[in-house]
Amino acid sequence: MTALDISFDRRPEADAPIAPSPAAKTTLVGLTRARLGEALLSAGVPERQLKMRVAQLNHWIHNRGAASFDAMTNVSKEMRAALAENFTLDRPEIVSEQISVDGTRKWLLRLPAQGPRVRPAEIETVYIPEEGRGTLCVSSQVGCTLTCTFCHTGTQVLVRNLTAAEIVAQLVLARDRLGDWSGGAAPEGAVVPGDGGRFVTNIVFMGMGEPLYNLDAVRDAIEVMADGEGLGVGRRKITVSTSGVVPEMKRLGEETGAQLAISLHAVNDALRDVLVPINKKFPIKQLMQACRDYPGASNARRITFEYVMLKGVNDSPAEARELVRLLAGLPAKINLIPFNPWLGSPYECSDWDTIEKFSEIVFRAGYASPVRTPRGRDIAAACGQLKSETKRLRAKEREAMEAAE
Template sequence: MTTIELPSRASAAPPPAPAPAKPSLVGLTRERLAEALSEAGVPERQLKMRSAQLNHWLHNRGAASFDAMTNVSKDLRGALAERFTLARPEIVSEQISVDGTRKWLLRLPAQGPRARPAEIETVYIPEEGRGTLCVSSQVGCTLTCSFCHTGTQTLVRNLTAAEIVGQLVLARDRLGDWSGGAAPEGAVVPGDGGRFVTNIVFMGMGEPLYNLDAVRDAVEVMADGEGLGVGRRKITVSTSGVVPEMRRLGEETGAQLAISLHAVRDELRDVLVPINRKYPIAELLEACRTYPGASNARRITFEYVMLKGVNDSPAEARELVRLLKGIPAKINLIPFNPWPASPYECSDWETIEKFSEIVFRAGYASPVRTPRGRDISAACGQLKSETQRMRAKERLALAAE
């Protein structure tokens, strides 16, 4: 594991700070960019053209200064600079796993005069021929899934759409992943030419469907072909089962759907994923059957964490197959990623293979997700756990002084 120390290293408790006097334009939708341009004095008849121009510079070229926008007039650049910035989320720390996974702890401006700056984590996972960015949609989490360390943290607030998109912009900065021009100073450029961000998964901190308006707008910006250009079929939104919002997610974003399932019986899922008490398995799966756009070409992903002696029996594998009948699906089997004081253990490898074989023989793709970034607490269900542990150590050190 490598940790890159940056000037903005986290303190034991970030002090309260006001929101910046000038907001950033990074991550805004075209509609919001048009509003910013109007504020800067651009005539209404020019707003569509100018917002497209600005969107290209911000989200296709990765411009970090207004001066880089060479086809924008000097007067307009000055007017924008007076009112706005192009700031990205602040990097507190960057950790690099032995397997190439990168985790960024990011600090966001405070929302309000009495609030503290918010901190989230974002993870980049390089794979052969693709690179996946796992983004957060909330600060903390409102759910209390018993196997997930992220779920032990309280919800602080929702992220804005721009803060969600900002995670992708920041990752492209660090990876040198912009079209045209050289990588910015300090960027960590992939060495094999194929490990850039190609896929987005909303599987970081938070429940995306409890922040759907912002998630919808973020997907719009990410999928803009003249901007960030990540295809909607390359964007996956994972939910623990907020049934009333699932149809709207499909209709308004066109994103791929993933379901954090993890159990085939309501009495067990009530413990593992407590939202099941509100939206039980039968109701959740019916919403999957009617999810807009679901087909064999656009299968729903069902995530199933493998917990030793809890949900990993052959009988449960067969029941999973029965439950998913008629749903265009693939099943991701996730070896449990341990965290301190967790009551669970990862299933034995032989058990996982038997479970996978039953599902595969029933006609479902059932890949076993290779754990990535465990050594930097960047694997599924581990986000921010290491950060909290470090903070606890710092508080103890301060108390001893």
């Protein structure tokens, strides 16, 4: 069995000139209740009806997955017509869908332009099926500014922040593709998991970008995702990973109630300055204090520390013992991540025996230290591998067209 790679479009080259386009209708997908209310007011919905209409639309869009206003059977025909005249229920465009041999799915998504002279942006979103749950890894930015040396996404420049609606739309689209909507059959074209149980139950903000550099949008996106009458993902099932933007960590906990994950990867400042350059601004001592101060952290809500295993770099027994010392007193668990290779990387993955010895030292000190099984490596969907593959896809398209000619 081999990985599948399905392209959904045939587009001109990235360097082609951008033609000005007329203003597009706003999609209502992914909007908070407050934003939905503002949109409906602007379309002339009477204020006395607003609360009811917002509840109706939130239910249809984010609980039932409605892709057209005509599906909203308890909304009057006149209202549906007015909605269709002013708004859409458009999702991001799927440029390609890749399916790994292990069931992991990666979507390259194209987002609409944010203005007449701004090119549409592209991001990647990954769905990871596991026994008893399914995890969706969402992006919060187009590109990244942090330049972590082991991470492929860090080699891509930051283009812009995503809006809250664009973050939520990644979950909406995943549910479309997986047939994962409440109270109905899978929509036409959906790819439904064969065992009936591998649907999206958990969200991790571990895709492209640093979530805490886009915290307002991340906060609003979590509000929509966690709405019990809408998408209904519990806040304890939502994890936000940061490389260590210390000033925003307390606010993340206070305003979202999300689980916290720290992209740590080193136990001393000298090495972390190299692997995670933001450490020069917010060194380990400050980071650990921010973790101790994180709202809601407890043995029931442990902070996850992510630690990528790099051969001969950060994987010695001495570093495992120092990691234990560093986390003393914190409600923590450690995810050990075998390094996932990418073209041009200067690093190699630690040997399995080395990883097991590291894990054993941490485990004996009383910390859970699972070794994360690499998922989706064959489609570059594993941790640290995400990067827009637009140029590669378009090069393949050119080659196919030239061969056909």
